[in-house]
Amino acid sequence: MLQTPSEDPGHPGPLRRLSLAELRRRTSMKWRTYPPDVLPLWVAEMDVPLAAPVVRALTEAVALGDTGYPAGTEYARALAGFARARWGWDGLAVERMTVVPDVMLGIVEVLKLVTRAGDPVVVNCPVYPPFYQFVSHMDRRVLEAPLGPDLRIDPAALEAAFRRAVAGGGRPAFLLCNPHNPTGTVHSAEELAAVAALAARYGVRVVADEIHAPLVARDTAFVPYLSVPGAEDGLSLMSASKAWNLAGLKAALAVAGPAAAEDLARMPEEVGHGPSHLGVLAHTAALRDGGDWLDALLADLDDNRRLLAALLAEQLPTVRYHPAAGTFLAWLDCRPLGLGDNPAEVFLARGRVALSPGPDFGTGGAGHVRLNLATSPEVLTEAVRRMAAAVT
Numbered sequence: 001m002l003q004t005p006s007e008d009p010g011h012p013g014p015l016r017r018l019s020l021a022e023l024r025r026r027t028s029m030k031w032r033t034y035p036p037d038v039l040p041l042w043v044a045e046m047d048v049p050l051a052a053p054v055v056r057a058l059t060e061a062v063a064l065g066d067t068g069y070p071a072g073t074e075y076a077r078a079l080a081g082f083a084r085a086r087w088g089w090d091g092l093a094v095e096r097m098t099v100v101p102d103v104m105l106g107i108v109e110v111l112k113l114v115t116r117a118g119d120p121v122v123v124n125c126p127v128y129p130p131f132y133q134f135v136s137h138m139d140r141r142v143l144e145a146p147l148g149p150d151l152r153i154d155p156a157a158l159e160a161a162f163r164r165a166v167a168g169g170g171r172p173a174f175l176l177c178n179p180h181n182p183t184g185t186v187h188s189a190e191e192l193a194a195v196a197a198l199a200a201r202y203g204v205r206v207v208a209d210e211i212h213a214p215l216v217a218r219d220t221a222f223v224p225y226l227s228v229p230g231a232e233d234g235l236s237l238m239s240a241s242k243a244w245n246l247a248g249l250k251a252a253l254a255v256a257g258p259a260a261a262e263d264l265a266r267m268p269e270e271v272g273h274g275p276s277h278l279g280v281l282a283h284t285a286a287l288r289d290g291g292d293w294l295d296a297l298l299a300d301l302d303d304n305r306r307l308l309a310a311l312l313a314e315q316l317p318t319v320r321y322h323p324a325a326g327t328f329l330a331w332l333d334c335r336p337l338g339l340g341d342n343p344a345e346v347f348l349a350r351g352r353v354a355l356s357p358g359p360d361f362g363t364g365g366a367g368h369v370r371l372n373l374a375t376s377p378e379v380l381t382e383a384v385r386r387m388a389a390a391v392t
Helices: 054-064 074-089 105-112 132-137 155-167 190-202 258-265 271-272 276-290 291-315 345-351 379-390
Strands: 097-100 120-123 141-144 173-177 205-209 234-240 252-256 327-331 368-372
Touching: 074 258, 097 105, 097 132, 097 271, 097 327, 105 173, 105 252, 105 258, 120 155, 120 271, 132 141, 132 173, 132 368, 141 271, 141 345, 155 190, 155 379, 173 190, 173 258, 190 205, 190 234, 190 379, 252 258, 276 379, 291 327, 291 379, 345 368
Parallel strands: 120 141, 120 173, 173 205, 205 234
Antiparallel strands: 097 252, 234 252, 327 368
16 A cells, blocks of 8 residues: 655655556556556656645545535635745735636636637747647637747747737737746746737737746746736736646636736636636645645756756767756757657657657657656666667
8 A cells, every 4th residue: 555655854755756566556647648568758747646735635625525616715825825935926916816727728718818719829839739739729829939049038039929929910919838848948037027028019918837837946046927027917827736746636826917917807707616626725735835845856856857967968869958947847859860750759669668749849849859857767767778779
């Protein structure tokens, strides 16, 4: 039987606690999409036990039969406290937050508030594939502003995209990924302020996906978009989902800047019926009491970034990898291997390692793969060994 996770600092970090045999008992997408001989390093689920405060919150709720509809503002208060303690940001007002089912569905609902059918939504490609899927499904047009060669926001490309976006009229928006998925880039205060200035100049509304916000290396500062000058009419989506591995416990928060409060107030009441009450309890517990667990996770991720860089340098030296400060994802440029536009197919077929295909991330993704670092050093080591064997 699995043990309740311990926060004792003498225990190994979260990424070192579960064996591969234990992980294969899981029934989530990560562990059921591919056959058992495949190492799944693709979808953004982490190989961790739940943080003890989350386990306690869920266990107590189930014991009480507290499985009804969500209510109250405790989740919003927990996020405000976390932002104050972690980011030194006191700008999260509870009255300018509302609970939504999850970050992507929240993005859809927020975009409905500030754009109309047919309007363009600018994205920095390569970028999280659901940006394309959800935006297109809601009858908006995706307009790409590619990242620069350094995998950071290219102001010239962004301005050109804004110029195209407003040329046809309508109410364009910019869907910002902060930190960026898949590259792991953590945008600086200066970069975000430049985004806000450009958006104001062209009349583009900024909606920020900040789901990976807690997952930033300890020597790097995360800057919330709404905290920079000029971002007062922006909107953000935040959640404890990625940092505490709570994707199956649905809940997120839509956050409005002071000048966007009236927009958020128009959110239909029924959107608030989508979050799970258990999800709200779990996310609240994570943000309020899961700091020690998060710190241990961040230490493990730092170790894994260094380990992956060393493994690639030794076994796949032509693959380009620049360890990034944000997320638990690694963006690998495999073009020197000559495996075509989708190297993930080769690594799966020949190496039995599942990675996210680069082409799914839009322009700039061909020849790349995204690798999920949030696993044990042993699994990561075996995955790279298999990848190297697949191309020899």
